[in-house]
Amino acid sequence: MIRPHSVANTFVLVSVTLLMVGITIWLLSNGFQFEGATQRWATVVGALGSSDVLLENLNFLQPHLPLYVLIPFYYIPGLDTGAAPYLVSVLSAAILLFMWDRDLREVDISTFRHALLAILIVIHPAFLWAATSGGYLVLSMITFYMLYRSAQHIITEHDIHSYISLAVVFLFFFFIDGSAIFIFVALLPLLVVIAPLRTIMVSPASLYLIVGTPFAFAVATWGYMNWIFEGDFLYFITNADSAFMGGMLHIQEYPWLQQYGGQFFMPMIAATGYMLIAYPVSIYLLLDTMNNSYRFRASFVLLLHPLIVIGIATSQYYLKHPFEILGLISAGVMAELTFIKMQTKREFVLLVVFLIVSSAGGWWLFAQSGNPQMQQWMQALQGDLHLNAEEDADLAVGLWLKHNRQPTMLYDRDAFRVIAARGDAKDLQLSFSRDFKMHVRERIPNVAQIAVPDPGTIRGRRDRLNIRYPHLYEHGMKGFRLVYDHLGWRVYRQNHV
Amino acid sequence: MTQTGGAAKLRIGELLVSRGLISNEQLEQALARQQREGGPLGHIILSSHMVGTLDFYDALTDHFRRGRIGDLLVEKGMLSEEKLTEAIYIQGEWGSRLGDIILAKGWVSPYAMGQTLADHFDKPHVDLMQNRPDIRLLDRSKLSVYSEKLFMPWRREGGLLKVAVVDVTPELLKLVDETVGEPFDFIVTSKFDIIWLLQEIGGSYYSEKAVHELANALPQYSASEVFTSKQLLFLFVWMTLSVIVLAIWPIPSLVILNLSISLFLFLNFGLRMVLGWVGGEKHFDQFVTDEEVLALDDRDLPVYTVLLPMFHEAATLPNIAQALRTLDYPLSKLDIKLILEQEDDETINAAKELGLEGIFEIIRVPESLPQTKPKACNYALHFSRGELATIYDGEDAPEPDQLKKAVIAFRKSPANTAVIQGRLNYFNVAENWLTRMFTMEYSLWFDFYLPALDALHIPIPLGGTSNHFKMDILREMGGWDPYNVTEDCDLGVRLTQAGHRVGVMNSTTFEEANNSIPNWIRQRSRWLKGYMQSYLVHMRTPIKLYGELGHVGFWGFQFFIGGTIVSALLTPVLFLMYILWLVTSTMVFDPYFPSFVLYITLFNLLVANGMLVYLFMLSGFKRRYFGLIPWALTVPFYWVLQSWAGYKGLWQLIHNPFYWEKTHHGLTTFEVTHDVTAGQPGKPKV
Incomplete structure (x- = not known):
């Protein structure tokens, strides 16, 4: 039986959102500024403040959707201080939480358990970083969450909606995050785990066409826009300033790329270590679902997919830091929680324990291996960062x-x-x-x-x-x-x- | 034979007196008259208005009955004992009358059955073609009643009206009584005698009704007038103003035009995306389940009329006849009309040669203009007896349980549901490029769009076949518009306007996809012309339409019907401009595409077209026609063909609006089959 949506759940989520707002204010008041957020805001401000307001002024060197979501805030008085990206981050995180809350209704859990899970999700540094740093990682997390929900639906329902969702999510992903191409490619071999065996046996090509065509159209559309406005189809992957290049032209600035750039298996192994520390809950979910084929397939994909993404993205000198992808696992875990049944107390307690351990590991990993911006964020969180x-x-x-x-x-x-x-x-x-x-x-x-x-x-x-x-x-x-x-x-x- | 013999006379009189239907005095008067004039007592009692025919036979049915129909047939050697036993068993299953079952099975001819029925009721059996009726007795305003209920006034004998009937039931006698309005007695004839004779006598009446009934009763819904004077005036004023504005402000007006087109196409795309998503809901595919069909009691099923309009389609007749025979529906409850044009000797002869069972009736439609399918169907409606009715084309192969699914769908739907549209698809999917495109288009249309239109309360343009009607509502609506060459689309909108619901169900009829481009162009040009006719008809009073359809319905109509027309007509213009710009890099168009228009246009070109291609892919995927999916990438060429047909349709709308571009069927090399499931499209004929 599905519980009626409780007001208490909403109250919990609103409180969590307010907490995130508070943390963001605290971070900003301590002088934290995320370069990416400033750059996005400046791009929007520059384009909208121009005498000719043109789409091409946003340039085609970064995905556009994170810019579009900032546009309404440009017209809101009082946000000219550059706070808009941070506001968007927190709001997006709240949207993700509410989406999760809606989907969690399918799982019969009490308000207390719901609140506990929400808090444990939010206090994981990957989630908190995404929600409060002003970057667009949280938009990627929303997309990643929807991607996993679609994959789960394909596993259980395999109705046409789930395939459309997966395909359209990928389409949007391309316009949100430059790493979408790696996330897409990494999922291709895993589709055989997700899709029904009958379809795979009859026509694997059709499956890939259905899932991949909108994404291919998105890439082609982007190339075409580059050709129209910049005169080169490949402008977005040949220009040195392009975000689609990741860290390729600045390897010396990123220890991760210096150590693993150009390789596939080694970064995967290293990322597995990172994941074991920051997300041991993924392993728990996999082991917990051994007896349920549907759930096991979903957990297996959740475990393996980010690692393959990291392997591919690093081999292409794109990935600057593994947390750019590992952070998405928080969204994957959220999706996973809507899919599993936490009937017994033992199951729930174990889950909570693993979430706590994941959080602790995540904070330790952040402290040990975070990039300079992450370090600044942690310092600001502790009140130690004071920029003059x-x-x-x-x-x-x-x-x-x-x-x-x-x-x-x-x-x-x-x-x-x-x-x-x-x-x-x-x-x-x-x-x-x-x-x-x-x-x-x-x-x-x-x-x-x-x-x-x-x-x-x-x-x-x-x-x-x-x-x-x-x-x-x-x-x-x-x-x-x-x-x-x-x-x-x-x-x-x-x-x- | 009427009653003879003194003992029987006494018994009739005594029975009537004992039932209190006549008094002793009346009996004595009747006997006195019998002595004076001779003739059967019953005849005298009826002609003297002492008792109504209904009461008379209600009291005396058992008196007249001789033996049981089945026994009589066995006695006469027309039916074996085994068949009779089987018929009785089937009767328990179907809940039909024994005679109907025997006729439906084709074990006895309708003529022989008529004779046996006459013997059973101890009445004369009359061959109406030999003993023709007195046509002065026919009330022309009631010809439809005669043809629907299969009776007709025959002659007056001894002052008593004799009515020819095909069957004898209390309901029929009551209806006859109400219709003729005077005492009568009946004689028995065969059903084809009545049908043929009424067609011969009332052909012009039925034709007149078929052609003009809608135009006379509801002229506002008739496409017999292509453009109303108000529409012409509007068009004139609009064009004049456009020319003036264009002359004074050429660039701004062209920018506004471009913007309007871009926005329209954008919204049109948006609607199709919404329809694609909503129509993909799983429950539409499970609206009627196999379990529900299995649980259905055949005895509760209504009589179902199947209209089968054909024209020069002798080749496809055996296939559709076989398909209808194999329908999972009690044959005795099928009322199948082969609707053939009178001059189409080829198909008429083919039908005769097939020796079809009694459930098939040939309706010959007299020659008259417009020579259209809706007119033929309207004509046949006068002879239809079903509670529900559907239409199939000659090349159709419906899924066997379709009629049962329709019955269940009606039961599960709101009471105001007037029609349930089945899905259409093709059996010759992989025959060539055109059939592949056509299959994907139909899959998209019927498996995604129409269920979504139903869910969103947008008028559904019915498909040409497999639409299942409640007969009373269909008649109430005046049938189809014979002047509209997509009468189905028009009727769907008209029903919605009248407050009825048009629903959909998950049963498929497989048809023959056009495999020849010229033939396809002919068919598609007619469809698009019909859409234009329907649009013009329903937009005669747009405010009234808005009120009747509501916000969603009205705008859905604009974009779904109007959008189909506009897209077809604009596509080549936009493609041409794009190719010109691409090849020559000309800057001529630049002033007309300011940035905001350019962005919408780019969105339409790249994202919208891309996603429309993707919808085609999805249609193949949902139907499990996996082999079609890569072909979806070629759909822009199909759109070009569509535009060609659109312009042809527009030309015909102006020059020959009611001309029915006939689609030739039977061109396929594939087997006609409904067994096109699980990714196994039809196979070539061996």
Whole structure:
């Protein structure tokens, strides 16, 4: 019998959501900032603040859906401080929890057990990181959750809806996360575990076509958009700034890639170790379902799939850190919990124990092997991170530009933190704008201000304005005067302005 | 033979007196008249209005009856003892009358059965073709009643009206009594005598009704007028304004046009996605289960009329006859009408040569315009006796339990359900590219779209066959519109407007997919022309339509019916522009596609078309036609054919609106079969 949805369950989830909001505020107040979140927000701000609001201004070097979800927040007053990505993260995590709650109704558990499970899910560092860091990992988790639910439905129901769901989830996944291609490829061999044997025996090709065609269309669509707007079908995987390249061009920055890049089995083995520490609950679920073919198949896929993804993504020098994928297991476990029956007290207690152990292991692993941003996040969580805004070059110039509003040329690819600090892109002439393209054709651009970073830095060398006007930073330009010079940023203003 | 002999006379009189139907004085008067004028006493009592025919035979049935029908047939050597035993056993199963079972099995001819029935009731058996009725006695306004209930006033003898009947039941006698409105006696004839004679005498009446009944009674729903004057005026004003606006603001107006088209196609795509999802619900495939069919008691089944309109289809006749014989439905409760055009000697002769059982009746439709299937069906409705009715085409192979499923579906559906549409699919799936495309399209249409339309309360354009009607509602609606070349689509919308429900069920009829492009174009152009007719008819009063269909129904109609037409007509224009842009990289179109229009157009081009292709794949997957799935990638070429047919249909709508582009059947090299399951499409004929 399915219990009527209890108000208490909703209360628990609302409380958990408020807790996540509180943690996010705490993190931000301690100076934590996620680069990815700032970059996404700056991209949205830049595109929407432009004189021509165009889709192509969002560029095609990263999946677009995480940008689209930010768009409504651009128009909400008070969010120009760059808090929107964090708000979206928390809201998305809440949506995931409510989706899980809805699906959990199929399993007959008490409110107490429900609340306990919810808390244990949320306190796992992978979930909490995704929910409070402002990244789009939580969107990937929602998609991953739906992916597993679809896979479970194929196993049990194998109705047409479950196949459509799986296929459409993959379609959306491509527009959410650059690693979707690896998640997709890794699932292909596992489809034989998911799909009914009869269909596999009769026509395996049809199965793959049904599951894979929308994803193939998504990739083709993206390539076509790249061709239309950037002139190259493969622009999104050949451009050095592309998020679809992962860590390929920056191997030296990522220990994981330095150690395992280009290999398949070794990172899989290493990731298995990571998983055993951070998600021993996956092993428990597998062992617990040995006697139930349906549940066992689902648990088996949940266990193996992320490991294969890690193997493939690392072999292609994409994956910067195993937690980019391992974090998705939290969503997989959530889906798994909607599928298993926790009838006996013994079963439930064991599950709780393994969830607690998973959380503890996860925190230990985060502390030991987290990337610099994860480390900062943990420090901020402990209240130990205190960034000095006055020493932050991008923040300083961004705030200065905010108070000195003039039409300003700025090469935005590496200056996203400047844009985010400024709060909007009004009067900024960014690289995709017609004005920018027109001005860089002139020997002396007719613009009120030009902002350039120090060409002696890596970023400064990549800055297109420095490339076009190589002496600008050092010597200025005829008709312009230096109005800002601080921490490697200079702003020149036309004399008559 | 009527009653003779003094003892019987006394007994009749005594019986009537003892029942209180006549008084002793009346009996004496009757006897006195008999002595004066001669003739049977019963005849005199009836003609003197002393008692009604119904009461008379109610009191005297046993008096007249001689033996039992089965025994009489055995006695006459027309039926073996074994057959009689079998018939009695079947009677227990089916709950039909013994005579109907024997006729349905073809063990005795209808003529011989008529003779036996006459003997049984001790009445004369009359061959109406030899002893023709007095046509002055026929009430023309009641020809439909005669043909439906199989009786007709024959002659007046001794002042008493004699009515020719095929069967004798209290219900029929009551109906005859109400219809003729005077005392009568009956004689027995065979059913084909009545059918043929009524067609001969009342052919023009039935034709007139078949062609004009809807146009006369409900002209607003008749497609006999293609464009109403208001529609023409609207079209004129709209076009004039468009030209003016285009001349003054060429670029903005073309941008608005592009935007409108893009949005329409976007919403059309959205609707199809919703339909694809909703229609994929598992419960639609289990609406009527095999267990429910097995649990059905045959004795409770109603009489089912099967309409089989055919034209120059002699070759397919044996197949459909066999398919109908093998239906899992009591044969005695089948009322099958082979509806043939009078000049189609080829098919008529083929039907005669087949020596079909008594459940098959040939209805010859007199020549008249428009020569359309709906007119033929309307004509045949006058002769139909079923409580439920369905239509099959000559090349159809319905699943054997379809009629039973329809009965169950009606029982499970709301009371206002007027029609249940079965699924259509094809047995020659893998014959060539066209049949593959056609199969996927039909699978998508009937397995996904129509169930979803039903669930969302959007008017369902009925398919050409396998739609199962409640006969009384069908008649109430005036049947099909003979001027509409997709009368089925029109009727579906009309029924919804009238507050009836159109449902769907999970039983499939397998048909022959068109395997020739010219033939396909002919068929599809007719369908699209019919959709245009239906759209024009129902949009004569759009506000009224909105009120009748509601928000979802109205917009669903716009996008599902209108969207099909618009998509077909726009596809080549958009493809052409795209190819031109792709090949020449021209910037001519740039001003007309500002960014927001471009994005929607790109979405339609890439995502919408991609997902529509995917829906085709899903249709093959759901039907387990796995081999079709890769072929779905070629569906854009099929859309081009669709557009070709669309323009042909549009041309015909203007120049020859009521012309019925005949689809040629029997072109396939595959066996006609309903056994197209579990990924085993039909096989070529050996």
